Amino acid sequence: MTDFTSSTQVAGSTEPTLGKNRARDRFMRHRLAVLGAGMIIALVLLSFAGPYLLPFNDLYIDIRNRFAPPFASIHILGTDPLGRDHLARLMTAGRISMSIGFSAMLIATCVGTTIGAVAGYYGGYLGAALMRLVDAMLCFPSIFLLLAIAAFINPGVASITLIIALTSWMEVARVVEGQMKSLRERDFAVAAELMGGSDRYIIFRELLPNAVGPIVVAATLNVANAILAESYISFLGYGIQPPTPSWGNMLNNAQQYLSSAPWLAIFPGVAITLAVTSFNFIGDGLRDALDPRLDH
Amino acid sequence: MLRFLIQRSLQNVVLLWLVSMIGFGVLFLAPGGPLAQFALVPGMSRAELLRIAEQMGLNRPIPAQYWEWFTRLLSGDWGHSYRDGQPVLWIIGSHLGATLELMVVSATVAVAVGMWVGVLGAIRRYSVFDYLATIGAMIALSIPTFWFGLVTIYVFSVKLAILPAGNMYTIGDGSFWDYVRHLIAPSLVLGLVTVALWSRYMRSSMLEVIHQDYVRTARAKGASEWVVLTRHAIRNALLPMITVAGLQLPTLLSGALVTETVFTWPGMGRLFLDSLSYRDYPVVMGVLMLSAVLVLIGNMLADILYAVADPRIRLD
Amino acid sequence: MKAIPAAAPTLVVDGVSVSFRRSGTLIHAVHDVSFFVRPGETLALVGESGSGKSVTNLAIMQLTPPAPRTLVKGRALLTCKDGVTRDLIAASGEQIRAIRGNEIAMIFQEPMTSLNPVLTIGDQIAEAIVLHRRVSKRQALRDAAELVSLVGIPDAAKRLSNYPHHLSGGMRQRVVIAMAISCQPRVVVADEPTTALDVTVQAQILELLKNLQRQTGMAIIFITHNLGVVAEVADRVMVMYGGRLVEEGDALPLFEKPLMPYTAALLNSVPRMDMAGRRDVVLDAIRGSVPDPSHLPPGCAFHPRCNFFVAGRCDATQPPLEEAREGRRVRCLRWREI
Numbered sequence: 007m008t009d010f011t012s013s014t015q016v017a018g019s020t021e022p023t024l025g026k027n028r029a030r031d032r033f034m035r036h037r038l039a040v041l042g043a044g045m046i047i048a049l050v051l052l053s054f055a056g057p058y059l060l061p062f063n064d065l066y067i068d069i070r071n072r073f074a075p076p077f078a079s080i081h082i083l084g085t086d087p088l089g090r091d092h093l094a095r096l097m098t099a100g101r102i103s104m105s106i107g108f109s110a111m112l113i114a115t116c117v118g119t120t121i122g123a124v125a126g127y128y129g130g131y132l133g134a135a136l137m138r139l140v141d142a143m144l145c146f147p148s149i150f151l152l153l154a155i156a157a158f159i160n161p162g163v164a165s166i167t168l169i170i171a172l173t174s175w176m177e178v179a180r181v182v183e184g185q186m187k188s189l190r191e192r193d194f195a196v197a198a199e200l201m202g203g204s205d206r207y208i209i210f211r212e213l214l215p216n217a218v219g220p221i222v223v224a225a226t227l228n229v230a231n232a233i234l235a236e237s238y239i240s241f242l243g244y245g246i247q248p249p250t251p252s253w254g255n256m257l258n259n260a261q262q263y264l265s266s267a268p269w270l271a272i273f274p275g276v277a278i279t280l281a282v283t284s285f286n287f288i289g290d291g292l293r294d295a296l297d298p299r300l301d302h
Numbered sequence: 303m304l305r306f307l308i309q310r311s312l313q314n315v316v317l318l319w320l321v322s323m324i325g326f327g328v329l330f331l332a333p334g335g336p337l338a339q340f341a342l343v344p345g346m347s348r349a350e351l352l353r354i355a356e357q358m359g360l361n362r363p364i365p366a367q368y369w370e371w372f373t374r375l376l377s378g379d380w381g382h383s384y385r386d387g388q389p390v391l392w393i394i395g396s397h398l399g400a401t402l403e404l405m406v407v408s409a410t411v412a413v414a415v416g417m418w419v420g421v422l423g424a425i426r427r428y429s430v431f432d433y434l435a436t437i438g439a440m441i442a443l444s445i446p447t448f449w450f451g452l453v454t455i456y457v458f459s460v461k462l463a464i465l466p467a468g469n470m471y472t473i474g475d476g477s478f479w480d481y482v483r484h485l486i487a488p489s490l491v492l493g494l495v496t497v498a499l500w501s502r503y504m505r506s507s508m509l510e511v512i513h514q515d516y517v518r519t520a521r522a523k524g525a526s527e528w529v530v531l532t533r534h535a536i537r538n539a540l541l542p543m544i545t546v547a548g549l550q551l552p553t554l555l556s557g558a559l560v561t562e563t564v565f566t567w568p569g570m571g572r573l574f575l576d577s578l579s580y581r582d583y584p585v586v587m588g589v590l591m592l593s594a595v596l597v598l599i600g601n602m603l604a605d606i607l608y609a610v611a612d613p614r615i616r617l618d
Numbered sequence: 619m620k621a622i623p624a625a626a627p628t629l630v631v632d633g634v635s636v637s638f639r640r641s642g643t644l645i646h647a648v649h650d651v652s653f654f655v656r657p658g659e660t661l662a663l664v665g666e667s668g669s670g671k672s673v674t675n676l677a678i679m680q681l682t683p684p685a686p687r688t689l690v691k692g693r694a695l696l697t698c699k700d701g702v703t704r705d706l707i708a709a710s711g712e713q714i715r716a717i718r719g720n721e722i723a724m725i726f727q728e729p730m731t732s733l734n735p736v737l738t739i740g741d742q743i744a745e746a747i748v749l750h751r752r753v754s755k756r757q758a759l760r761d762a763a764e765l766v767s768l769v770g771i772p773d774a775a776k777r778l779s780n781y782p783h784h785l786s787g788g789m790r791q792r793v794v795i796a797m798a799i800s801c802q803p804r805v806v807v808a809d810e811p812t813t814a815l816d817v818t819v820q821a822q823i824l825e826l827l828k829n830l831q832r833q834t835g836m837a838i839i840f841i842t843h844n845l846g847v848v849a850e851v852a853d854r855v856m857v858m859y860g861g862r863l864v865e866e867g868d869a870l871p872l873f874e875k876p877l878m879p880y881t882a883a884l885l886n887s888v889p890r891m892d893m894a895g896r897r898d899v900v901l902d903a904i905r906g907s908v909p910d911p912s913h914l915p916p917g918c919a920f921h922p923r924c925n926f927f928v929a930g931r932c933d934a935t936q937p938p939l940e941e942a943r944e945g946r947r948v949r950c951l952r953w954r955e956i
Contacts, residue, residue: 038437138313142320145594149556150574151328154590157578158331230444237446238560242575257449264452265460275449282444290440515731522681522726523746523797524719527711534734541736613736613781 032295039291042284049281053100060094076269084269086259092270096277099251104281106167106252107233113171114232115225118178123209125179126186137183140176148173149238156244166245170235174228181224185217219296223289230285237278253278303609303616310605314598321594322375326368329587375591381584383577390588394570398592400470401558401569404488409554412493413500413547420504421536424512435501442498447557451491451564458487468566488565492557496550503546507539514538541612548604551597626697627654628804628837629722634692634707636670636677644689645912647673648861651692655805655837662852662869663841664884668908670861671841675807678706679724680714696721699804720750723798727810729790733782739766739793740778746797765796770826788819792826799830807839812847824850845888849873854945857881860909860919863939867946877948879956880904880920918951926956 033039057063061080072089074081083092125136155169189195190213198212214221239245240254248255253274260270362370374380380390419439423432459467465487466472472480511517512535520534559571566572570589577585609615636648648670655661665671676682678694694706698721706717718724726732734742743765744758753761759778766774769792782790791811798806808827812820828851831838840851848855848869855872857865857880865878876882886902893899906923909915915922917933924932928951937951950956 038440138316138320142317142324144552145317145321145597146324146590147552147555147559147593147597149559150590150593153574153578154328154586155331157586158328234444234446238448241446241448242560242563244578254446257446257452261452264456268456268460271449271452271456275446275453278449279441279445282446283441286440286444515726515728516734518681519726519732519794519797520734520745522679522718522724524715524717524749525745526715533737537736538734611736613738614783617781617784 030295033291036291036294038287039295042287042291045280045284046288049100049277049284050104053097053104056097057094060091060097062091063094063098066090066094073267075267076273083273084267086270087263087267092273095251095256096253096273099253099256099274100277100281102163102246102250103233103236103253103278106163106170106236106246107229107281109167110170110174110232110236111225111229113168114175114228115178115221117171118175118224119182119214119221121175122179122182122184123186123214126183127190127205127209127213129187133183136179140179140183143173143176146173148235152235152239153242153244156239161245161247163246163250166236166239170232174231174235178221178224178228181220182214182217185220186213189213189216219292223293223296226285226289226292230282230289233278233285234282306609306615307606310602314602318595318598321598322372322591323368325587325591325594326371328590329371380588380591383585384582385577385580385585390584393585394573394588394592397568397570397573400567401562401571404485404492404561404567404569405554405558407485408489408492409496411489412496415493416497416500417504417540417543419497419501421508421531421539423501423505424508425531427509432505435505439498439502442494445494447491447495448560448564450494451488451561454487454491455564468564470568488561488567491564492554492561495553495557499546499550499553500543504539504543507542508535511535511539541608544604544608544611548601551600552593555593555596625656625658627656628697629839630654630693630695631674631678632693632695634674634677634690634694636673636682636691637689638683639687639689640912643912646861646914647911648677651858651861651863653856653863653866655839657804657837658831658835659853660831660838660840660851662848662855663839663858664843664845664848664855665858666843666908668911669858670911671858672809674858675724675809675839675841679718679722679807680706680709681724696805699802716750719746719798719803720801721803722805722807723801723803725791725794725798725806725808725811728814729787729794730814732794733790735782737781738778739780739782739785743778743793743797743800746800750801761800762796765800766793768799768830769793769796770822787815788822791815791819791823795823795826795830799834799836802834803836805837805839807841809841810843811840813842813844820847827851845884857884860914861911862919862949863947864920864949865947871946877942877946877953877956878950879924879926879952883923883925918949926952928952 062068068081068085068089068091070089071079071081071085072087074085076082076084076092078084081091081093083096085092086095121136121140125133125140127133151173152169155172156166159165159169186209195208195212198208203212236245236252237254237257240252241258243255243258246252246255248259256274257271260267260274263270378391380394382389383393419435423435426432455467458465466484468484470481470484472484517530517534520530525534555571558569559574561567562569562571563575570593574586574589577583577589631651631653634648634651635646638645638647651670651674653661663671663675673682677688677690680690682688682690690707692707695703696706696717697703698717704713704717706714706722709717733739737745740759740762743762744755747753747758747761748755751758763774763778766777771777771789771792777785782793785793795811806827811827812823815823824847827838830836838851840847842848852869855865855867855869856863857878859880865872865876865881872881873885876885883902883904887904889901893901904923909919909922915933917931917935918924918937921927921932927933931951935951937949939947939949940953942948942953
């Protein structure tokens with residue numbers, strides 16, 4: 007068995023860094039990330055423009071074609087027990103699920119960035135207290151917390167988005183806190199301080215712009231998790247309520263027809279997996295592209 | 303080692319306190335407020351609720367309410383179920399075993415598999431195996447667990463009929479083998495995420511370790527590749543994984559809830575959902591709090607294990 | 619510098635070349651290096667970073683990344699303890715493992731990271747012993763205790779159950795040396811063993827190595843960029859530049875009269891005690907910087923930095939390695955004239 011260590015250091019060539027273009031190039035070279043980006047664009051287009059291209063919408067009930075399996079009729083992906091076109095429903099559900107994912111990400115990122123920035127910049131007892139709060143929130147398994155809260159409120163698109171955001175801001179906060187702590191010591195930050203910049207100025211105009219990379223990566227992964235979270239609670243019945251379709255609650259309905267109409271369960275799951283995988287790929291690609299240290 | 307453990311214990315105590323406050327906060331959303339957890343019967347009339355509120359001091363300022371609630375929890379009084387009046391802790395306790403069994407079996411297999419996938423990916427970096435394993439892990443982390451469970455049921459129970467579709471036992475057959483057959487599908491489904499996470503974390507831990515000088519020293523001594531891999535590389539790469547394992551507990555518990563639902567496994571997660579649908583809030587809150595406490599205990603165990611395993615901490 | 623008995627060499631390195639494959643291109647780190655070491659002798663391998671001095675020795679022990687990432691050509695003939703001469707570079711996996719640590723051992727530069735942090739000192743030394751000798755673990759630990767005393771660490775028995783993080787850098791390096799000599803190898807390769815240590819500790823380690831050599835008769839290949847250390851320990855010196863051997867000879871004559879301009883320049887750039895306080899002495903730094911192995915200058919690799927450079931000759935042909943006099947080789951087109 008030959009040895010498994012990859013490399014020894016050889017007096018190596020250094021490549022010059024070229025900033026933003028270099029990042030874009032690196033991203034493009036990351037085939038999976040590009041694939042992911044393409045997939046998301048496709049999914050978004052399908053969900054938002056698709057319904058206009060189909061001869062029927064998701065509410066149209068085709069009585070004669072109930073329970074139609076896929077590829078057997080004009081309903082490409084089949085129909086549900088009520089005779090509604092599965093593809094149309096998938097697309098409409100896609101709008102809801104992906105919008106919730108994206109909006110939740112926006113809120114979570116704002117909350118997380120604020121808390122993380124304050125904790126990282128000011129440090130001391132305030133910083134420690136805030137980070138302990140983050141740790142405590144992370145002790146709760148997310149589903150348990152989501153369900154408990156969701157059961158107590160009236161579930162609607164807005165409220166579901168809010169609670170998903172409230173249970174997912176912690177990762178972003180951690181990332182931002184770490185970034186702030188290290189950036190704060192750097193020369194340009196100290197210089198800004200000496201120039202007499204106010205705290206808010208330093209945080210928002212000097213430090214945060216330098217932390218954008220990791221924040222964007224965290225945000226991308228946040229969307230993936232948010233879409234997943236919405237699907238979980240909708241599947242369990244406490245998220246988006248019918249008749250509003252979401253990929254999650256479509257799966258809930260499909261459960262009882264698993265043996266008779268499996269396509270009702272398969273396609274929504276595939277859709278969720280595609281969307282979440284794509285965001286994960288994009289996040290990975292962004293991480294590699296924006297990491298200034300990576301030059302292998 | 304003692305100093306390390308004391309430090310971590312203090313942190314965990316602080317976390318426990320914060321966790322209780324968050325839990326208390328969630329309770330405020332519940333109808334009847336926090337102390338309704340201790341009320342006897344749901345759907346009590348408003349007058350009765352007010353009377354009990356009076357009795358329990360719900361009119362008192364919030365910190366006092368919190369204190370009342372917290373001390374009751376500490377003394378073991380977690381309220382009584384709205385459904386049958388049984389003590390909440392007792393109900394949860396009777397379901398906890400099933401969840402733990404599922405989690406332990408699933409985690410054991412998943413860690414073993416994930417670890418070796420990660421090791422192989424690291425020593426054969428950028429190979430086809432590594433590439434496939436990385437993509438596979440990312441897809442596995444994106445698949446909704448419940449959907450994977452449904453697909454598994456469809457394939458193995460409906461189409462192939464070799465595995466049961468749910469529950470812990472077949473009625474009339476309580477044998478061990480029957481139990482095992484029922485355990486297979488849910489453990490595998492729950493384990494998917496663990497395999498994916500462990501393979502990725504183990505891979506990066508191994509990559510850090512195999513370039514260390516002491517690995518080269520071991521090879522220069524004439525040790526075989528296997529010895530270098532296991533005794534020197536993996537031994538060191540596993541240390542940070544202990545912490546990772548602790549951090550995975552919440553995810554594992556969430557997964558367990560979903561898996562129990564799809565496979566109608568009679569554990570804590572199923573109990574949680576059933577209680578939710580019955581509006582049995584004392585039990586709901588009890589499970590919520592207990593899950594967080596379990597995570598804290600798990601992390602504490604991971605800390606102890608790490609302190610013992612790493613001689614740099616054990617003997618300091 | 620003691621008189622070297624004209625014994626047969628223990629290790630003969632013959633025409634070794636090492637190339638690395640890096641993103642498609644082949645980088646030649648070492649070209650056609652040949653040298654030998656005799657029992658009881660210390661050969662110093664001198665050069666700046668990137669000269670190929672470490673890579674040469676790693677390649678001999680098959681410690682470089684495996685093919686196809688690395689290409690090693692040439693032979694490294696080691697006369698083993700059983701009298702059989704084997705080619706290390708052509709050795710199979712099993713053969714080289716039996717040889718590593720047993721016939722030829724290596725000491726590395728960074729004592730702080732050379733030892734496994736989760737195993738005791740005793741376990742690690744015993745591992746080296748058990749790998750090559752048929753003894754029980756208990757016996758190996760006893761031997762380990764002896765070795766630990768031998769390398770000058772007091773309280774040996776107690777030290778065996780210590781972990782590396784309990785020991786200082788100097789002590790760790792002694793442990794590494796103990797591991798290296800545990801099976802009485804014929805050759806020890808010391809790759810900058812004192813570079814990461816304090817000057818006082820450095821002196822102790824060098825003293826230790828010299829004593830061990832006297833006792834066991836092992837040959838030492840001492841890799842360093844520190845000429846002061848070379849003067850202390852070396853019987854013979856080999857200078858490398860740009861992956862090639864550029865001068866070789868007995869230590870004292872080489873210091874007194876270096877033939878290759880690079881060697882002379884190296885010697886001139888070392889501060890000496892007799893320069894202290896003198897205003898008229900200028901420390902000559904060598905202008906320019908070490909070439910990148912993937913972009914070596916044409917002809918003689920040193921010519922851009924050489925004070926004796928002659929256009930048309932030095933940048934046109936690669937100087938061959940010539941035998942200047944008894945025991946001295948040099949790679950320079952103009953050595954006779956300088």
